[in-house]
Amino acid sequence: MEKKKKCxxxxxxxxxxxxxxxxxxxxxxxxxxxxxxxxVYDAAAETRYLNxxxxxxxxxxxxxxLPIEPPDPPPSETKPxxxxxxxxxxxxxxxxxxxxxxxxxGEGGFGFVFxxxxxxxxxxxxxxxxxxxxxxxxxxPDGLQGHREWVAEVDFLGQLHHPNLVKLIGYCSExxxxxxxxxxxxxxxxENHLFRRTMPLxxxxxxxxxxxxxxGLAFLxxxxxxxxxxxxxxxxxxxxxxxxxxxxxxxxxKAGPQGDNTHVSTRVVGTYGYAAxxxxxxxxxxxxxxxxxxxxxxxxILTGRRSMDKKRPSGEQNLVTxxxxxxxxxxxxxxxxxxxxxxxxxxxxVQKVSQLSYSCxxxxxxxxxxxxxxxxxxxxxxxxxxxxxxxxxxxxSQPGRRRKKSDGHVLNMSSHPLQIRNIRDSPLxxxxxxxx
Numbered sequence: 001m002e003k004k005k006k007c008x009x010x011x012x013x014x015x016x017x018x019x020x021x022x023x024x025x026x027x028x029x030x031x032x033x034x035x036x037x038x039x040v041y042d043a044a045a046e047t048r049y050l051n052x053x054x055x056x057x058x059x060x061x062x063x064x065x066l067p068i069e070p071p072d073p074p075p076s077e078t079k080p081x082x083x084x085x086x087x088x089x090x091x092x093x094x095x096x097x098x099x100x101x102x103x104x105x106g107e108g109g110f111g112f113v114f115x116x117x118x119x120x121x122x123x124x125x126x127x128x129x130x131x132x133x134x135x136x137x138x139x140x141p142d143g144l145q146g147h148r149e150w151v152a153e154v155d156f157l158g159q160l161h162h163p164n165l166v167k168l169i170g171y172c173s174e175x176x177x178x179x180x181x182x183x184x185x186x187x188x189x190x191e192n193h194l195f196r197r198t199m200p201l202x203x204x205x206x207x208x209x210x211x212x213x214x215x216g217l218a219f220l221x222x223x224x225x226x227x228x229x230x231x232x233x234x235x236x237x238x239x240x241x242x243x244x245x246x247x248x249x250x251x252x253x254k255a256g257p258q259g260d261n262t263h264v265s266t267r268v269v270g271t272y273g274y275a276a277x278x279x280x281x282x283x284x285x286x287x288x289x290x291x292x293x294x295x296x297x298x299x300x301i302l303t304g305r306r307s308m309d310k311k312r313p314s315g316e317q318n319l320v321t322x323x324x325x326x327x328x329x330x331x332x333x334x335x336x337x338x339x340x341x342x343x344x345x346x347x348x349x350v351q352k353v354s355q356l357s358y359s360c361x362x363x364x365x366x367x368x369x370x371x372x373x374x375x376x377x378x379x380x381x382x383x384x385x386x387x388x389x390x391x392x393x394x395x396x397s398q399p400g401r402r403r404k405k406s407d408g409h410v411l412n413m414s415s416h417p418l419q420i421r422n423i424r425d426s427p428l429x430x431x432x433x434x435x436x
Contacts, residue, residue, distance in 0.1 A: 084158050085170030087123045089177045092116065092136050095125035099138070106189070108235070110149060110251055111140040115184065123170065134169060135185070139178035149251030150178045156227060156250045164216030166238055166248040185246065187239035190297075194234055195306060200340040204382065205243050205436035206301045207349065211378040212245030213237050217294060218371035220247075221287045226256030228264070228285055232293035233274045233307075234300055243436045254285060262286065273307030273319070278365055288365040294374065295360025299323055302353050304338030320361055327358040334388070343392055346384040352377060 095116035096103050105113045114136045117126040126132070139150050157168035172179040187193070190209055193201050201209070213232075220227040231252040238248045257264050263284040268275070276292035279285055296307050299319055305312075307319045316322045326336045333354050337345060356377050362368045369377075 084154070084168065085123050085181070087170050087172040087179070087181060089172055089174045089179070091118075091123050091125055092172055092179055092181070095134070096136050097128070105135055108249065110153075110249065111138045113137045116181075118169075118181070133184040135182045137180045137182065147178060150180070152253055153180055153250050156253050160220070160223070160227070162216060162219045163244070164212045164219065164246050166246040182248070185238035185248075186241045187243060189235050190237040190239060190245070190301075191234035193239070194300060194304060200304070200338065202436060203341060203345040203349065203387075207353075207378065207381045208243055208436045209237065209239065209245045210298060210301055210353075211375065211382065213247065213297070214294065214371055214375045214378055216245065216247040217290055218375050220253075221256070221290070221371050225258075226287060228254045228256050228287055229290050229293075230254055230285065231270050231274075232290055232297060233271050234297055237297070256287060276365065277363070286365060287371070288368045291360050291368045291371060291374070292365070294371070295357045295368075296320060298353060298357040298360065302338065302350065302357065303336050304340055324358070324361065327354045343388040345388055346381070347386050347388050347391060349381045349384045349386075350388075352381055 093099060095118050096114040097116075099112075099114055103115045105115050107113065116134050116136045117128055117131045118124065118134055119126045119131045139147070153168070154171055157165065161167070166185065167183040169181045169183060171181065190213075217229060217232065220229055229247065229250070229252075231249060232247075236247060236249045238246050240246065252269055254264055254266060263286045265283055266285050268280055268283050270279075270293075274293045274296050276289040279289045279292075296319065299305075300307060303319065303323060305316075305319050305323075309317055309319070323336050326332050330351065333350065337350055356369075356374060359367075359369050360374070
């Protein structure tokens with residue numbers, strides 16, 4: 001068997017990678033070059049958006065030179081070196097079938113992601129359907145910042161290991177080729193399941209995913225050397241066969257404040273609709289910036305709506321702005337629950353999720369909960385079985401009586417016309433929902 005190729009001293013690897021991070025002179029005209037999907041904003045743009053949520057966000061021109069932030073200091077050399085496999089470009093080319101189009105899993109700001117196969121504990125390519133299935137991410141050769149994000153991925157995922165973080169298997173740094181090899185996540189992204197699939201995620205499944213993602217962030221924030229994820233969103237939450245959530249794409253991750261520092265001052269990057277307002281306006285980054293983003297994702301899980309949706313009426317395009325008034329009103333709260341759930345959700349769970357989301361979206365960062373606190377709130381929600389459909393059926397069997405809940409408020413079924421209309425034919429009601 002071919003001997004495994006693994007990287008040696010971490011400091012040497014990082015120094016070599018960083019020193020070679022220079023864009024190819026021909027990269028700008030590459031046939032595979034496409035515009036980045038990640039957005040960069042300034043305080044003025046944020047102010048415009050807060051004042052008029054239905055206005056289009058301006059994307060910087062490709063020729064504009066953005067400020068480059070200095071790289072994070074290298075990790076402590078007292079830690080064991082990361083055991084990453086070092087692939088050649090030819091090995092990954094063979095593993096993905098010459099990067100054929102039908103093996104593309106997705107595309108992001110970093111580049112394309114291809115499905116491939118490698119032999120177990122080796123860098124050797126395997127025949128499709130054999131060995132280990134992997135996801136191979138290729139860097140777009142479009143400038144220095146893309147290389148820095150590649151370095152950040154290797155930097156953080158090379159040494160951070162947790163059940164709720166995607167596993168980085170290895171990398172390729174050959175000439176101007178930059179690729180990363182990850183474990184393959186069978187179910188794809190949370191974004192696809194929430195917004196693009198016809199079969200909706202069940203309520204228990206949504207809570208399981210939210211808890212897993214929360215545990216991933218809590219690990220990053222509570223690590224000996226805290227890490228701020230900085231790009232928490234549904235497309236970066238990947239799911240395995242059992243719908244266990246794992247955070248991916250650490251290209252924008254940043255080492256957290258050290259010592260007496262309360263924040264990290266940095267350029268503003270991320271995805272609009274998820275970034276915390278104070279971060280967008282000041283560039284001050286803290287772990288509470290991630291908490292805000294988690295609140296947005298929690299709101300997407302609750303409502304089935306995107307954080308930003310230009311196809312909706314002007315007053316509903318910004319999810320946070322639209323949903324915030326409902327989150328503290330127990331009588332109106334259920335009106336914003338994803339209608340595709342068709343009353344197949346926990347009444348108490350919806351209340352707890354709305355309260356938690358409201359806390360995460362607090363305008364004062366210091367008033368937002370920590371990720372550890374969020375995990376503690378989410379854990380009990382997995383065991384709730386007070387489904388709204390049961391309450392509805394109970395009211396049908398007891399005409400003339402108003403079925404009150406234990407906390408004293410009434411579930412107003414008249415506010416759910418779309419959910420009630422086809423309740424008998426619901427795929428959720430017939431047991432065809434996605435299991436978790």
